[in-house]
Amino acid sequence: MTDQPDYKSTVFLPVTDFPMKAGLAQKEPAILARWEEMDLYGKLRERRKGRERFILHDGPPYANGDIHMGHAMNKVLKDIIVRSQSLLGRDAPYVPGWDCHGLPIEWKIEEEYRKKKQNKDEVPAQEFRAQCRAYADKWVGVQKEQFKRLGVMGDWDDPYLTMKFDAEATIVSELLKFAESGQLYRGAKPVMWSPVEKTALAEAEVEYEDIVSTQIDVAFEIVEAPNAPELVGAHAVIWTTTPWTIPVNQALAYGPEIDYSIIEVSLGVSDAGDGNLSLEQRRNPLMEALNFKRLVVANELIPHLKARLNNDLRDKSTQPEVSLNAHLKVLSNIRGTDLAGAVAHHPMHALGGFFARPRPFLMGDFVTTDAGTGLVHMAPDHGEDDFALCKAHGINPVFAVENDGKYREDWLWLGGQGSVINPKFVSKDGPICTHLREAGGLLAASDDFKHSYPHSWRSKAKIIFRCTPQWFIPMDRAISDGVIPRCAEEEAILARQGNGATLRGTALDAIENTRWVPERSINRIRSMVEGRPDWVISRQRAWGVPIALYVHRKTGEYLVDKAVNARIIEAFKGAGADAWFGADHQALLGPDYDLNDYEVVNDILDVWFDSGSTHSFVVEGRYGEGVRADLYLEGSDQHRGWFQSSLLEASGTRGRAPYDAVLTHGFALDGQGRKMSKSLGNVVDPLKVIAESGSDILRVWVASTDYFDDVRIGKEVLAGSSDAYRKLRNTFRYLLGALSDFSEDERLPFSEMPELERYMLHLLAKLDADLKAVVDKAADSENWLEFSRYTRALFDFANSDLSAFFFDIRKDCLYCDAKSDLKRRAYRTVLDTLFHALVRYAAPIIPFTAEEVWQSRYPNLEESVHFLEWPEVDGNWLDSGLDDKWTGLRSQRNQVNEAIEPLRREKVIRSSLEADVTMGEQVPSDGVNFAEIAIVARIETGVGDGIVVKPSDWHKCGRCWRLLPEVKEDGALCNRCDEVLGA
Structure with a gap:
């Protein structure tokens, strides 16, 4: 056969400079710089001015360190949503913000003092606060650049910071609204307290970890029992895993419907001998404390008490070869009601004073037989049930435990000692158990009780419940009428609640009128608000917004005067929170009040009140009074954090929620589904991922995950994201090449399209509807904001419908048909339509690549793909007959x-x-x-x-x-x- 000519030059191959290799880590910074130079965000605001607005209000992270994968996941998801709303043609501003007050920052500054072996309390307050402000400002700058590198578009030149003077002034203004409507009170209640950080904590500042505690059984001798005289001389047994509360005990609680027994304890010996106790054994203090002692315990729990007694006997035996055994004999039975009026001695009553007071038996509905002995010792300083029951019987807290967890110096037993969270102090061999044992009051003790226990999520130290004077926002007090403007929403709430709206009732109604994504998340926040206690808003710290109140020294009432409040707010506008600590308080009070009559409150506001107020100075402050956010979006932990504090703040001041919808996402875990931890060495650093692979790869991962639940990330997961990205990039590369010389003269109308092209436009119309159902809340879709569905549909369309099907079939037409051929023109017309749709659909997910694609075809430096709006897709393209065929x-x-x-x-x-x-x-x-x-x-x-x-x-x-x-x-x-x- 003769040589044939080479026809390669006659074939119309795709032509493009768009590279197959992305090189995102190198390209993205240049694209970012271009966006900043052209003021992309500002120009987009100008172009969308006057359009329907969509506000995603940013939950503020703490400014105290480099971002982690949770930050990256959260910010990327927000950015995807904001960009998609802008794509729909809406004005979708995004104002990033930071929480700058409170323990996260203060703790870091204290750490620096501790390293230098200096005491923070010896530093002037103004100097300390200035250091906190500088520290927060530094990390705001660092995190800002890291978030921008993720491709997050927003008002980075004017973010909101809770430490800005206008923000602090608004936070105080919101607090004073609560004061004016009677929604504040100061009271002594047990609150979660960190002895390490020396402050009260909110529930959202606490995390639970498994620990091993000391469990003890303690005997209280009954000295009076009018309804059951046989109880006199017997010992009521209580069980506790917090031995340090025994020095603050003031009563015993019983269950009225519980059946109790009076039992006799005798001891036996199991050995090779005749079973008799030796003289040495009989003199063992443990033996003397237990042998033939009468105890009172719930019937159901006798076996459990016996097991604990025997464990303790084996542990304390002076002769290991001899096994001591407790024998329990039931002498008689009584009902819980027989304990009414009974009185017991505290085991340490010989110390006199506080410990010599009688310990009454009180009926408690909360007493159960789930564990312990069926009797509960009451320390009103250290438990909510204890406090409420004792208060009802006129028994008040004694405030024996100090801020640092030590007993106060003048306390009769263990004064000046502690800390109560020190395992050695509360162990079975520590001073509490040792003294109880010597007094004959300790029946059993062991250091082996495993359970979940609250810790400060900042210091990681154990916390305690501690009664201190604090400021509270009540959940169930009627809100003073006429103070808060009544909107139609609140009028409906009042009608349902009957006797005036309470904060709990208002918040629960607001929950029902909010869209929760996913829908099941409503159950979480509803249950939390239904069962939560009053909101403790005071902190004993230095860095934050003060509770700017004056309390009358004689009446104990705080001053409510709108003129005074207005002067306070103006002072804060001028100098921020520092205005309070260095204020001329007489000038703020004005001529109608004498400063000598008032106490100046210097407690700091809970930072959750700060962040819960952000809607007032960000959403309303920038877009108008009464405007609320379309969406809040944070991790699932914020049902007890920012979602809830924002809900309560707005419900108390506006009678409604500050948001129309709330999206909850899960947490980022490692590739094996474990929590990321430096100790495990399994932390996936988003900054490292960006440096190696680029932000768009990380964004593909975020958008592809089922983020309503916890999600995994690791090398294999990211490899999958990279592969999906590569395939979509190659789709764009093909489109760019195939359309290299396309002109409008080549375009064909839909009516002249071959059937395959009309089928592809049908598929595009279907895709368009599916994607819009995810992004447009007006569609009222059950898939709203489910971007894993959006991303999967987009990528599957590009891979399966286009690359593996349409492009594959039509490459012959593209390469070899005449340029004027109608089939080739139809194909290229559809390719152009696909290009304009796909580059828009992809822009929220992979904004850097979408910009690169757009600029490759339209290299106009004044324009951007992110100015574009949702593609025009004709609904008439839908054809069910074609679809079936x-x-x-x-x-x-x-x-x-x-x-x-x-x-x-x-x-x-x-x-x-x-x-x-x-x-x-x-x-x-x-x-x-x-x-x-x-x-x-x-x-x-x-x-x-x-x-x-x-x-x-x-x-x-x-x-x-x-x-x-x-x-x-x-x-x-x-x-x-x-x-x-x-x-």
Whole structure:
């Protein structure tokens, strides 16, 4: 055969400079710089001015360290949503913010003092606060650049900071609204207290970890029992895992419906001898404390008490070869009500004073037989149930435990000692148990009780419940009428609640009128608000917004005067929170009040009140009074944090929630589903991922995950994200190449399209509706904000419908048909439509790549893909008949490809173009060339059974490589190619 000419130069191959290799880590910073130079965010605000607004209010992270994967996941998801709302044509501003007050920052400054062995309390308050402000400001700057590197678009030049003077003034203004409506009180209640940080904590500042504690059984001798005289001389047994509360005990609680027994304890010996106790054993203090002692305990819990007694006996035996055993004999039974009026001695009553007071038995509905002994010792300083029950009987807290967890110096027992969270101090061999044992009051003790216990999530130290004077916002007090403007929403709430709105009732109504995503998350916050205690808003710290109140020294009432409050707010506007600590308080009070009559409150506001007030100075402050956010979005822990504090703050001051909808996402775990931890070495650093792979890869991971639950990230997961990204990038590369010289003159109307092109536009219209259901809340879709569905649909369309199907079939048309051919023009028209749709759809997910793609085709430095709006997709393109027909055709095409593959593997044929196929199934013949669809030489349908493939005996065209009957020898031209070249 003679040499054939090379027709490669005559084929219309795609032409593009768009690289297959992304190089995102190197390209993205340059794209960021361009966005900043052109003021992308500011110009977008100008272009969307006057449009329907969508406000996603940013929950403020703490400014105290580099961002972690949780930050990255949260910010990227917010950015995807904001960008998608802008794509819909809405004005979607994004104002990032930071929480700058409170322990996260203060603790870091204290750490620096501790390293220098200096005492923070010896530093002037103003100097300390200035250091806190500088520290927060430093990390705001660091985190800002890190968030920007993620591709997060927002008002980075004017973010909100809770430490800005105008913010601090607004926070105080919001607090004073609570004061004016009677929604503040100061009271002594047990609150969660950190002895390490020396402050009260909110529930959201606490995390639970498993620990091992000391459990003890303590005997209180009964000295009076009017309803059951036989109890006198017996010992009521209590069980506790907080031995340090025994020095503050003031009463005992019983369950009225519980059946109790009076039991006798005797001891026996099991050894090789005759079973009698030796004289030495009888003199053992433990033996003397227990032998033949009468105890009172709930019937159901006798076996548990016996087990604890025997464990203790074995542990304390002076002769290991001898096994001591407690024998419990029931002498009589009583009902819980028989304990009414009974009185006991504290085990340390010999100390006199506080410990000599009688310990009354009080009926407690909370007493159960789930664990312990069925009797509960009451320390009103250190438990909510204890406090409430004792208060009802006129028993008040004694404030024996100081801020640092030590007993106060003048306390009769263990004064000046502690700390109460020190395991050694409260152990079975520590001073508490030792003294109780010596007094004959300790029945059993062991250091082996495993349970979950609250810790400060900042210092990681154990906390205690401690009664201190604090400021509270009540959950169940009626809000003073006429103070808060009544909107229609609140009027409806008042009508339902009857006797005036309470904060709890208002918040619960607001929950029901909010859209929760996912829907199940409503149950979490509803249960938390239903059961939460009053909100303790005071902290004994230095860095934050003060509770700017004056309390009358005689009446104990705080001053409510709008003129005074207005002066306070103005002072804060001028100098921030520092204005309070260095204020001329007489000037703030004005001529109508004498400062000598008032106490100046210097407690700091709970930072959750700060962040809970941000809607007032960010959303309302920037967009108008009464405006609320369309969406709050944070992790699931914020149901007890920011979601709830914002809800309570707005419910108390506006009678409604500050948001229309709330999205909850899960946490980022390592590749094996474990919590990330430096100690485990499994932390995935987002900054490292960005440096190595680029932000768009991380963003693909975020958008692809089912983030309503906890999600995993690791090398394998990121490799999957990279692969998905690569395939989408290659789709864009093909589109750019195939459209390199496309002009409007080439465009064909829909009515002149071949059936395959009309089918692809049908699929595009379906995709468009699916994607819009995810982003547009007006669609009222159950899939709203489920971007994993959005991303999967987009990527599947690009990979399966386009690259593996449409592009594959039409590459012959693109490469070899004449440029004026109607089929080629139709194909390129659809490609142009696809390009403009896909680059928009992808822009919220991979903003850097979308910008690169757009600039590659339209290199106008004044424009950006992010100025574009949702593509115009004609609903008339939808055609269910075409969908049914082509779904069947694609299935048959797949079957043919599967039948061809073995011949290709065995190199019988090199390409499906060389195959002749017969198949038993019929194929629709109207408007369809199935050989072209299946990319084979020829195909006969309705012939024989199954699918039969054999090499074609036709010859290959030297230009298009198709095997056709008119080609007489390999390398010659087919009719089409001959016509194209001859034109």
